[in-house]
Amino acid sequence: MAPRANWKGFLRLSLVTCPVALYPATSESEKVSFNQINKKTGHRVKYAKVDAETGEEVANEDIVKGYKVDTDTYIEVTKDELEDIALESTHTIEIDEFVPKSDIDSRYLIRPYYLVPDGKVGHDAFAVIRETARSMNKVAIGRVVLTNREHVIALEPLGNGLMGTLLRYPYEVRDEKEYFDDIQDVKVTKDMLDLAKHIVEKKSAPFEPEDFEDHYEAALVDLINKKRAGVRIPAKAAPKTGGNVINLMDALKRSLTSEEESGPAAKPKGAKRPKKRVEGQREMLLPISGKKAKEEQKKEEPKKAEKPTRAPARSRKAG
Structure with a gap:
């Protein structure tokens, strides 16, 4: 199914205008999610919007926004x-100015x-705006309204399209001095x-997001599949606590030795790592429905539940 745009309107640079659509670039739909259920009945818990004073349920059409003045x-x-x-x-993203990308503080990115x-x-007007920003290595700063709230948005070329990043306002970013002032000014020796x-050199590598592994997500899926198969989950042993570092120089030397002995082999220049499989929870957690299906699964499952493997996730656009 084609992704649905979060917003549609116009992109305008002075007198140059073109119709555009805005789509979310990220998605968390593949992550394992939970519902809250009644422990006694196993039924899902339903939330109702009620009047804080009368306790009566309020219909959606009767709910409006209110700014609290006092109690x-x-x-x-x-x-x-x-x-x-x-x-x-x-309905319009008006480009107000162009700035160097390096000038945008990462704390402002949302x-x-x-x-x-x-x-x-x-498409021609869109291409003119995109290629002008690309050739000058600039980021366009504009404004867009999402869910009745105006946001500052930074637009930069990305392939044939534009990536727009919502930015925070200055009042939303805390002053680092409130946190850093108490850090001691320590002299680091050569x-x-x-x-x-x-x-650092031993641990240096190119930035390759496909190498990132969500260990917690994998553990969640493994836990759910084991519980579904009726496997007893043993209590986890308490983690061992490491001793305090007494000598910093000694710790650095031991760290370097450890990296040299167990560090990954250097990748030949120009060699590409094999693409890892993009996995999603839908491919890992297969639903079991009905008594017959449950009986069939018990016959097929080994005595010890193995960690499930996912089929490669289908390539989809974010949406």
């Missing part, structure tokens, strides 16, 4: 009033989106720095 006083704000203050930016032309028209650099 029992709220200023009601309607959906129409919120849309009115959003102004033109509700989440990425994909911006693409919407429909068959406007010998310690040289040893640490050797360790």
